[in-house]
Amino acid sequence: MPRIVDRAHMEPALAALVGSCDVDGGPTDEQWALVGALATGYFHTPTDPRSVDPLPPEQAAARLDDDALRHRVFHLMVFAELCRHPLTEAQVERTDAFARAFGITDEGQTMARDLVARGNGAAEADYMRVFDSHRSELEEPALGHLGDRGPAEVAPEVFERIHALGDCPPGSLGRTFAEFYADNGFDLPSPEDPYAGVFTAHDMTHVIAGYGPTGLEEVALGAMQIGMADSEVHWIQFLGNLGVHEARFVHHTDAPPVLAAPGAMEVVAHGFERGSATRQDFTLVDHLAMADLPLEEVRDRFGV
16 A cells, blocks of 8 residues: 655655654654654664754755645644643644645644643544544445434344344454454444444454554554555544544543553554555445455455
């Protein structure tokens, strides 16, 4: 699959990323870890991140002269921004400066501004507004949005099929999906849940990718999906992963940021790399149609 940033633009991309964090005494340890993990785990060029000279906004814009490339590097800047704890006005203003130089207006920045100026509740509301506007692009095909009532409009037999996935052959995609829910104490998707289609597709993707539901694995899965298909909707999901597990503006907890743990950034960088190595994005394929197939056969089909 195409890479979100090609190796030819690795150097200016990493330098711009460092430049976007060059406030309040420079990048934090967690931000340095992100730069180093991308260099080593995604670009396969071991680099001491602290040896990278930061590029300021206008110079970065000149060296990253493609609009799509600028947008993707800017998304990585928002990623890095949410890895500064606490998030400061100086960091948000610095990322804004790159947005202006790149000619970008981005929802991630709206959330970051609100997180600093108005708190978690405003940032969460921003995210949910954006997420809901794209919800139909994130649903399992058989549970797609069918009018204002959403999953309530789906034929009952579809949910009956989901609740019978535990009867699929051992080792199959469907059986493993049912076991994923049982092992983690989750309730299977139901017509009462307006996000049933989203959760079904998302958790089928978990099963195929082999990631569990821990915070780090959620972020790594999001990175893998971006590697599979560099789309706006995958970046929106990734922002949600960061909002829940890193910046804590979606589910408000006092737990430490997951990406501050040793080796965590390397896991995420490996997720980007795994996605780039697949043959097809399997996020929104018809998973229910493949439920009886052996999981390994499904993984082979998509190059997982």
